[in-house]
Amino acid sequence: MLLPPNERILYAVLKFYATHLTSFVRGSFAAYLYHKTAKHYISYTMDISEDKYEHKHSFRGKAKHRLRGWKFRKFTRNTENLRYRKDKKVKMVEVKHVYLSALQDQCENAQDIPVGVKDYIRKRKSASSLSN
Numbered sequence: 001m002l003l004p005p006n007e008r009i010l011y012a013v014l015k016f017y018a019t020h021l022t023s024f025v026r027g028s029f030a031a032y033l034y035h036k037t038a039k040h041y042i043s044y045t046m047d048i049s050e051d052k053y054e055h056k057h058s059f060r061g062k063a064k065h066r067l068r069g070w071k072f073r074k075f076t077r078n079t080e081n082l083r084y085r086k087d088k089k090v091k092m093v094e095v096k097h098v099y100l101s102a103l104q105d106q107c108e109n110a111q112d113i114p115v116g117v118k119d120y121i122r123k124r125k126s127a128s129s130l131s132n
Contacts (some may be wrong), residue, residue: 015068016074017058020065022083027093028125033083035091043069044075096121 010131016022019034020043037043062072066087084091096113099121103110113121 016046017061018045018065019075020070021061025095027127028121030093030095030098032091034089036076041070043072045072072105082111095124 020038022033026032032038034044055070059113066072094117099117100110100113103113
């Protein structure tokens with residue numbers, strides 16, 4: 001997903017229609033805000049508009065996910081549902097672990113990430129820490 005230069009990633013993520021989609025990759029890590037409920041195929045629907053309407057794609061998206069076994073509940077603004085930075089319920093994964101896992105899935109004898117990829121991840125991590 002491409003964002004306007006002045007829009008932060010979390011602003012875009014929180015405009016999704018339900019919590020099963022609230023994840024992002026930034027620099028050298030990925031975060032899934034509602035991993036705990038998503039593991040159980042539960043998603044909370046969110047009101048994404050000031051006019052209190054649902055976009056037509058949200059109906060199709062929910063229908064598709066219901067066929068896959070997802071249950072949708074109404075999002076409430078209680079402490080249990082809200083996520084914040086460094087929240088222990090947010091699933092955070094470093095990109096290097098995801099890359100290595102995928103590499104080992106394709107090449108069973110792979111023991112480490114290629115040097116060029118390691119350098120790229122290091123640069124992304126450095127760039128991310130500078131922008132915080």
